Every structure is written in C-alpha cells, then in structure tokens.
Amino acid sequence: MKAINKMLCLVDGEHYLPVTQQAIDTLNNLEHIDVAGAVFIGGTEKLRDDSEETYSQKLGVPVQFAEDKDIPYDIIVSMIRQYNIDTVMDLSDEPILDYPKRFKIACSVLNEGISYEGPDFKFEPVSQYDIMKKPSITILGTGKRIGKTAVSGFVSRLIDKNNYEPCVIAMGRGGPSEPEIVHGEELEITSKFLLEQSEKGIHAASDHWEDALMSRILTIGCRRCGGGMAGEVFLTNMKKGAKLANEVDSKLAIFEGSGAAIPPIKTDKKITLVGANQPIETVTGYFGPYRISLGDLIILTMCEEPMASKDKIAKIEEFIQEINPDAPIISTVFRPKPLEDISGKNVLFATTAPEGVKDKLVQYLEKNYKCKIIGTTSHLSNRPLLREDMKKYMDNADVMLSELKAAAVDVATKDAINAGLDVVYCDNIPIPINDTYPDLSKTIINLVNSAIDNFDNQI
Ligand SMILES: Nc1ncnc2c1ncn2[C@@H]1O[C@H](COP(=O)(O)OP(=O)(O)OP(=O)(O)O)[C@@H](O)[C@H]1O
Ligand SMILES: O=C(O)[C@@H](COP(=O)(O)O)OP(=O)(O)O
Numbered sequence: 001m002k003a004i005n006k007m008l009c010l011v012d013g014e015h016y017l018p019v020t021q022q023a024i025d026t027l028n029n030l031e032h033i034d035v036a037g038a039v040f041i042g043g044t045e046k047l048r049d050d051s052e053e054t055y056s057q058k059l060g061v062p063v064q065f066a067e068d069k070d071i072p073y074d075i076i077v078s079m080i081r082q083y084n085i086d087t088v089m090d091l092s093d094e095p096i097l098d099y100p101k102r103f104k105i106a107c108s109v110l111n112e113g114i115s116y117e118g119p120d121f122k123f124e125p126v127s128q129y130d131i132m133k134k135p136s137i138t139i140l141g142t143g144k145r146i147g148k149t150a151v152s153g154f155v156s157r158l159i160d161k162n163n164y165e166p167c168v169i170a171m172g173r174g175g176p177s178e179p180e181i182v183h184g185e186e187l188e189i190t191s192k193f194l195l196e197q198s199e200k201g202i203h204a205a206s207d208h209w210e211d212a213l214m215s216r217i218l219t220i221g222c223r224r225c226g227g228g229m230a231g232e233v234f235l236t237n238m239k240k241g242a243k244l245a246n247e248v249d250s251k252l253a254i255f256e257g258s259g260a261a262i263p264p265i266k267t268d269k270k271i272t273l274v275g276a277n278q279p280i281e282t283v284t285g286y287f288g289p290y291r292i293s294l295g296d297l298i299i300l301t302m303c304e305e306p307m308a309s310k311d312k313i314a315k316i317e318e319f320i321q322e323i324n325p326d327a328p329i330i331s332t333v334f335r336p337k338p339l340e341d342i343s344g345k346n347v348l349f350a351t352t353a354p355e356g357v358k359d360k361l362v363q364y365l366e367k368n369y370k371c372k373i374i375g376t377t378s379h380l381s382n383r384p385l386l387r388e389d390m391k392k393y394m395d396n397a398d399v400m401l402s403e404l405k406a407a408a409v410d411v412a413t414k415d416a417i418n419a420g421l422d423v424v425y426c427d428n429i430p431i432p433i434n435d436t437y438p439d440l441s442k443t444i445i446n447l448v449n450s451a452i453d454n455f456d457n458q459i
Pocket of ligand 1: 141143144145146147148149150151207257258259260302307333334335336351352353354357403405428
C-alpha cells in the first residue's frame with residue numbers, strides 16, 4: 001500500500017496569496033498527499049500581510065517565514081525534521097529562486113534523505129540499500145578520475161596491513177555482467193595474464209583488476225551504467241556484489257564509487273574525494289555540496305599547480321569546512337609508485353595524468369626509482385594517440401611503465417609485449433601537501449574503527 005506523502009511547500013510573496021492557496025489546495029486534494037507545512041522563502045511584490053499567523057490561516061497549513069532576505073535553508077531543514085516530511089515541493093520561482101539557490105536547496109533537502117520537486121524536476125537522494133552484514137565504508141567522489149581508485153588502494157593496503165581483512169567492491173562502466181571475484185590475495189596478476197583477460201573481451205584495466213593488482217586483496221568487480229546528477233546510477237549489479245561481499249572471507253567491505261556515481265549500498269562511514277582540479281563551481285555548486293556532506297572524511301586530491309592554485313585549494317577547504325564542519329579535511333597530491341624495480345632501466349611511461357604534471361611525475365620517478373624516462377605519453381585513454389606516442393619511444397625502452405587504466409592492457413601492454421619490453425604497472429599514492437593536516441593513515445584507521453563501532457552498535 002502506498003504511504004501518504006508528507007509535503008513541505010516552498011512559497012513566496014511574489015505570488016498573489018490566493019494563487020499559492022489554490023496550488024496547496026490542489027496538492028491537498030490528492031489522496032496520497034498531505035501538505036504538512038510551508039516555508040515562506042521571500043518576496044514582497046504581492047504580499048499584503050506578512051505575518052506567519054495570517055499566512056498559516058489562509059493556506060490552512062503551518063507557515064514559517066524567512067527571518068532575513070536570504071533563502072531560509074535552515075528553516076527548510078528544521079521544518080523537514082519537525083513535520084517528518086517526505087517531499088519538499090517548490091511552488092516558488094524566479095526572481096526569488098535562481099538556479100544556484102535551487103541547487104543549494106536541493107543539496108540540503110537530499111541530505112535529509114528526502115526528495116525535492118518542482119513543476120518540471122524531481123531530485124532524489126541516492127539509493128542506499130541495507131545489505132551489509134559486516135562493517136563497511138564507501139569511497140565516493142565529486143568527479144571522474146579524481147583518485148577514488150588510488151585512494152581505495154591506499155585505504156585497503158593500510159587496513160589490510162593493520163589486520164582488518166578488507167575486500168573491495170568496485171563498479172565501473174566496463175565492469176562484468178555478473179559480479180566477479182578476483183582473488184588479488186592469491187593470484188599472480190601479470191601483464192600476460194591481464195592481456196589474456198583482455199583478449200577474452202574483458203576490460204582488464206577495470207577498477208577491480210586495478211584494486212586487486214595494487215592492493216593484493218580480494219576484490220569484487222561490478223558494473224554500472226549512467227550516473228544521475230546526485231549520484232544515482234541507472235543500472236548496476238552492485239547489490240549482488242554486496243551480497244557476495246557478505247559471503248567472502250573478509251571482515252570489512254570497501255565500496256568504491258565510479259566517476260561521480262555513488263555506490264547504492266548503505267555503509268557505516270563514507271570518505272568523499274574532491275578533485276582540486278575540478279572547476280570550483282562543480283565542488284561548491286550543483287550537487288557537489290551533497291556529496292561533500294555525505295563524507296565523514298574529505299580527501300582533497302590534485303592539490304598542486306597547474307591543476308589548482310594555493311588560493312583555489314584554500315577556497316575549497318574553507319567551503320568544505322563551512323558545510324561539513326565535523327569531517328576532517330586532508331589535501332593531497334598523487335605520486336607514481338612502480339610495482340616492480342625499474343632502477344637502471346630505460347622507461348616509457350604511460351599515464352592518464354594531465355600533460356601539465358608530466359614533467360613533475362617524470363622527475364619524481366627518475367629521482368625516487370633511479371630509472372631513466374626516455375619517453376612519456378599522457379594519452380593512455382586515447383588509443384590512436386597512445387599508439388603514435390608509443391611508436392616514437394619503444395625502440396629505445398626496456399620497460400613499459402603504465403597505470404592500469406583505460407587502454408593500459410589492450411594497447412600499452414599488448415604492443416609493449418610484442419616489442420619485447422617488460423611491462424610494469426604503476427600505482428598513484430596520495431601524499432598530504434604539508435604536515436598541517438591530520439595524519440592520513442591515522443585518520444583513515446580512526447574512520448574504519450568508527451565504522452566498526454557503528455556496525456556493532458546496530459546489531
Ligand atoms: N600528480 C598528479 N596530478 C594530477 N593527476 C594525477 C597525478 N598523478 C596521477 N594523476 C591522475 O589521477 C587519476 C587518478 O585516477 P583514479 O582511477 O584513481 O581516479 P578515479 O576517481 O578512481 O577514476 P574513475 O572515475 O575512473 O573511477 C589518474 O588519471 C592519474 O593519472
Ligand atoms: O570500467 C571501469 O572499471 C572504470 C575504470 O575504467 P578505466 O579507468 O579503465 O577507463 O570505469 P569508470 O566507470 O569507473 O569510469
């Protein structure tokens with residue numbers, strides 16, 4: 001049986017009161033809707049009386065007024081809680097609400113776990129299915145390639161080393177049709193093995209292969225198609241993957257988002273990744289604040305020039321602090337870490353990192369891994385350009401060093417093996433930009449411990 005939908009309406013004084021009243025009556029006349037209250041969010045053009053009492057009487061529902069000229073985001077949230085609201089219905093419009101204000105309302109409403117609707121839109125909080133029978137965490141992000149897999153690898157290795165026995169469940173747009181277990185803890189995942197997988201038609205650079213190779217733990221690969229503005233996916237088999245995660249030999253599950261899509265599984269704690277390289281409005285506007293508010297720990301990635309200036313990093317940190325004051329924030333950069341010894345070798349380095357940081361990464365590799373980088377390509381995700389770049393340098397290289405992403409297997413690994421090169425894969429390690437931030441490893445262990453406490457307290 002369908003439950004009654006308790007609504008909170010957003011109204012304004014730019015509408016003539018009888019018009020708003022008709023809209024509320026129309027909603028209330030529907031059997032499944034109960035308008036439990038209204039928030040007067042501003043506007044005086046057609047306002048004849050500005051008392052909460054008169055408005056409440058005329059509209060037939062409790063009304064609260066904005067106390068100042070800005071949109072009363074806090075009153076909307078407090079009324080949602082007070083009246084146990086299911087849906088916020090927007091009966092206002094320009095000029096009181098513009099797009100940025102509506103997104104801000106949407107983030108506040110979705111954060112309360114309810115829907116925000118207007119005449120031609122409906123936003124819903126991301127699905128969170130309650131499946132897990134062991135402690136779990138989520139790693140989600142505000143965009144594509146901002147380092148979820150890199151951080152997930154760092155987290156899994158760290159907690160594995162500390163005997164928490166994690167497994168990782170990843171979903172990707174190249175993931176398998178049935179959730180697939182990869183025993184990273186047992187399998188020897190070599191370049192030849194990955195190439196064999198790729199030749200069977202599998203996306204062998206998919207996130208769960210990367211996780212398994214980089215972290216040497218059990219991973220479960222899932223797929224997803226599409227991603228909504230607030231992080232919902234159109235299709236995924238991650239629910240099945242979560243059930244599998246309950247059964248496998250591990251004590252803690254790490255769910256990894258894909259792009260800006262959020263794993264649809266209810267977990268005990270969440271880490272939100274924010275890319276300092278992203279346009280600032282993607283972080284501070286649209287559904288960036290929603291994702292940031294979901295995090296119990298916020299890791300800012302790519303915090304260096306040319307992706308982000310000091311000023312931009314400070315602005316993002318300040319914004320995060322304002323909207324999610326309880327979550328620790330740690331600003332980081334990534335540095336490459338080859339999985340095998342490449343000292344003394346002539347290396348061709350393939351990455352998806354932007355051209356602008358290439359020189360920094362090359363210097364870092366040469367200094368820390370005593371190799372000679374004789375050529376690089378940042379075209380790992382563009383097969384024709386990658387092939388062209390590889391041809392230029394392959395004759396002089398001993399080793400193909402590549403991230404395990406995009407065309408790393410079907411092009412980089414394949415062509416390198418054919419040319420007689422050794423293939424070594426390369427991880428990306430998050431490193432805090434200075435020591436004013438909380439210690440990354442300790443903060444992650446604290447988060448994992450509180451996820452375990454949270455799980456234990458719910459049993
Ligand atoms: N110093 C750096 N500066 C900028 N980008 C870097 C740097 N080092 C590595 N990168 C890039 O950061 C990205 C991290 O990718 P990763 O797969 O971890 O992100 P993701 O958020 O999991 O991506 P997806 O959305 O595909 O799941 C890679 O493209 C990598 O090349
Ligand atoms: O298909 C996958 O597993 C990932 C990784 O793809 P590549 O990095 O290998 O392209 O794609 P996602 O949908 O998360 O962007």
